[in-house]
Amino acid sequence: MKILVTGGAGFIGSHIVDELIKNGHEVVILDNLVTGNKNNINPKAEFVEGDITNKNLDEKIDFQDIDVVIHQAAQINVRKSVEDPIYDGDVNVLGTLNILENMRRYDVKKIIYASSGGAVYGEPEYLPVDENHPIAPLSPYGLSKYCGEEYIKLYNRLYGIEYCILRYSNVYGERQDPRGEAGVISIFIDRILNNKNPIIFGDGNQTRDFVYVKDVARANLMALDWKNEIVNIGTGKETSVNELFKIIADELNYEDKPIYDKPREGEVRRIYLDIKKAEMLGWKPEVDLKEGIKRVVNWMKQMQG
Ligand SMILES: O=c1ccn([C@@H]2O[C@H](COP(=O)(O)OP(=O)(O)O[C@H]3O[C@H](CO)[C@H](O)[C@H](O)[C@H]3O)[C@@H](O)[C@H]2O)c(=O)[nH]1
Secondary structure (H helix, E strand, O other), X not given: OEEEXXXXXXXXXXXXXXXXXXXXXXXXXXXXXXXXXXXXXXXXOEXXXXXXXXOOHHHOOOHHHOOXXXXXXXXXXXXXXXXXXXXXXXXXXXXXXXXXXHHXXXXXXXXXEEEEOOOOOOOOOOOOEOOOOOOOOOOHHHHHHHHHHHHHHHHHHHHOOEEEEEEEOEEEOOOOOOOOOOOHHHHHHHHHHOOOOOEEEOOOOOEEOEEEHHHHHHHXXXXXXXXOEEEEEOOOOOEEHHHHHHHHHHHOOOOOOOEEEOOOOOOOOEOOEOOHHHHHOOOOOOOOHHHHHHHHHHHHHHHOO
């Protein structure tokens, strides 16, 4: 199949591209390189530098040739979305709509969409959070990601474009930029390798569901066969930031303590995803947190030479 991966030079998108190419697919990458990185680009993919909000995108990309779009390009910074909700909406809502319009115009059959299991549900009413949990985002980012979902469902009703919406939990792994938007795992490892104490916001008892990026990439590959589904992609396991610190400290033989700072405002206390639906569809995470952290450590050591 010929697949367009938007954001294919980014952290998650580039792993998806690698997985697709490994499985014999032809890949076109669209990325504006704002947070994406040229070094992440698989040499076997065709690379188009451009923006999902460009109204003349069809001058750069031959949509007629594309079978499926895997849409990963986005504004992904939660705090930035609070500071500048209009920019966030431009990229995440209008950018997604622009992709859908091109798909409609040139008859592209299917879209796989990266949504956020951490941001669309808001403060969990029950745990683990399944796909039927009420939607009540606490940030413009959570809402803009959800708007993307709704436009995709609308385009399915109106024009029959097939979809699969994947709601990721906290994704970590190689190529996540520790100095970039998010990713407590790469931030802690980066700080320890540079002789700085990790900083824990609040008491460290807040919890998250950390899923390894190559497991997420594999979910995208499988989603090529899933039809009009909304699926949580996580591990179904809850890990506190304190526990996380301990696993990373053990891995790096770090004996110093973390610094405790004031809690980050507006973030959820506990969240982890119910992944029964993904499991029913045949996907499950394969790399556990310890092993995944080992891999990130090795990668970061390599990067630092
Ligand atoms: O130096 C740090 C960084 C983070 N944290 C804590 O670690 C947890 C995870 O923080 P992240 O910034 O890694 O991720 P978030 O849970 O804030 O998740 C956000 O960023 C994710 C990307 O990794 C997804 O986009 C997700 O949807 C969005 O809510 C939070 O409790 C945060 O307070 C620290 O204690 N110290």
